[in-house]
Amino acid sequence: MTNVGYIIAAYVITLGTLALYGLQLWSRLRAMERQLATLATDEGLYYGRR
Amino acid sequence: MIGRYLANGLGMVALLTVLVGLYLALVYAPADTLQGDVQRIMYIHVPTAWVAFFAFFVVFVSSLVYLWKRLPEADRLAYASAEIGVLFTGLTLIDGSIWGKPTWGIWWTWDARLTTTAILFVIYVGYLMLRSFVDETDRRARLAALVGIVGFIDVPIIYMSVLWFRTLHQPPSIQRGGASMPDTMLFTLLLNVGAYTLVYLFFLVKRVRLESLNAIAEALIAEKAVHD
Numbered sequence: 001m002t003n004v005g006y007i008i009a010a011y012v013i014t015l016g017t018l019a020l021y022g023l024q025l026w027s028r029l030r031a032m033e034r035q036l037a038t039l040a041t042d043e044g045l046y047y048g049r050r
Numbered sequence: 051m052i053g054r055y056l057a058n059g060l061g062m063v064a065l066l067t068v069l070v071g072l073y074l075a076l077v078y079a080p081a082d083t084l085q086g087d088v089q090r091i092m093y094i095h096v097p098t099a100w101v102a103f104f105a106f107f108v109v110f111v112s113s114l115v116y117l118w119k120r121l122p123e124a125d126r127l128a129y130a131s132a133e134i135g136v137l138f139t140g141l142t143l144i145d146g147s148i149w150g151k152p153t154w155g156i157w158w159t160w161d162a163r164l165t166t167t168a169i170l171f172v173i174y175v176g177y178l179m180l181r182s183f184v185d186e187t188d189r190r191a192r193l194a195a196l197v198g199i200v201g202f203i204d205v206p207i208i209y210m211s212v213l214w215f216r217t218l219h220q221p222p223s224i225q226r227g228g229a230s231m232p233d234t235m236l237f238t239l240l241l242n243v244g245a246y247t248l249v250y251l252f253f254l255v256k257r258v259r260l261e262s263l264n265a266i267a268e269a270l271i272a273e274k275a276v277h278d
Contacts, residue, residue, distance in 0.1 A: 003088040003152055010091045010148040011072070014098065014141050018249060021137055025256050032263045039270040 057255045064248035071097075071242040079238040091149040093238055097246035099142040099167075103205050105135030105250060106174065106198075113198035116191055122265065125191040128198050130257035132177050134250055139171045154218055162215035166208045173201040 075093035082089035112128035115121060146164065147157045158164065177197045184190035212221050221230075231239070 003086060006088055006148050006152050007076075007090050010094060010145045011076075013144055013148075014094045015068075015072075017137070017141060022253065025253060025260070029256060029260050029263070032260055032267065036263055036267050036270070039267055039274070042274065 057252065057259075060248065060255065061252045064245065064252045067241070067245035067248055071238070071245040074238040074241055079235050080232070085153055088149065088152045091145055093242045094246075095142065095145040095149055096239060097242045098138045098145060100243050101246050101250045102135050102138035102142055102170075103209075104247065105131045105138060105254075106170070106202055106205055108254075109135065109174075109177075109198040110202035113195035116195045117199075120188075122187075122191070123262075125195070126258055126261040126265070127254075128195065129181060130254055130261055132174050132194075132198065133257060134253050136171065136174045136178060138246075138250070139167065139174065143167060143171060150218075159218060161219055162211040162217045163208065163219035166204060166211050170201070170204045170208060173197070173204060177201060 071093065075090055079090065079093070081087045108131040109128045112124040112131065116124040116128065143164075146167075150159075151157050177194060180197060181190055181194050184193060209222070211217065212219050
């Protein structure tokens with residue numbers, strides 16, 4: 001591998017990993033917000049029935 | 051809502067600063083007289099290492115606060131910061147290895163700096179594993195806080211390892227007496243340190259929010275189970 005190859009590898013791995021982590025975090029947050037919305041609706045229905 | 055706008059604004063500023071840092075690192079900064087262009091890896095290796103240390107310092111402080119005040123927010127902050135710290139430590143080890151091959155001729159050696167950094171990575175992976183093994187919330191937070199505090203002892207050892215031991219790794223780039231590099235390189239390095247610190251803060255805000263939402267969801271599920 002040439003020196004340029006080492007530089008590209010280091011930068012692509014670092015920035016790529018950070019971008020993937022950011023995306024994964026965003027996706028986990030969206031999933032959690034959806035789960036909370038469902039739970040809150042269920043809770044509302046529960047108290048509505050009482 | 052304002053908090054979310056602020057967090058997203060922080061994300062945008064972080065992204066912009068990383069792009070400027072990338073330009074400075076690859077175009078603006080001069081090549082090193084001894085190592086040539088491969089030394090440009092320093093502009094991501096040092097910032098990722100700094101962020102990892104800072105992240106574990108946040109774990110250390112929040113763990114102390116948790117043990118003292120028993121605040122669940124402090125535990126959530128420690129957990130979020132530990133996860134990001136592990137990510138940055140992993141990147142530090144990979145970048146360092148890629149930089150080591152053309153400069154030292156090897157990908158890895160059991161040198162004091164490298165070994166203590168690998169130990170730090172293992173300690174905090176253990177911290178995350180411990181959290182997933184213990185179900186009871188308070189016990190999990192207490193045990194994790196102990197590991198978060200004791201594990202941080204490794205950080206100053208890593209920093210001092212290049213001064214205490216004979217090692218392949220170069221001494222710290224910036225020391226109390228000044229920096230061992232020209233101003234253009236120092237500026238590029240400091241800007242990149244700032245950029246990756248902003249990335250860390252953005253991830254931390256989002257990760258803490260995830261933990262807070264998770265706590266609300268767990269409370270709702272528990273309440274529902276009681277009523278059912």
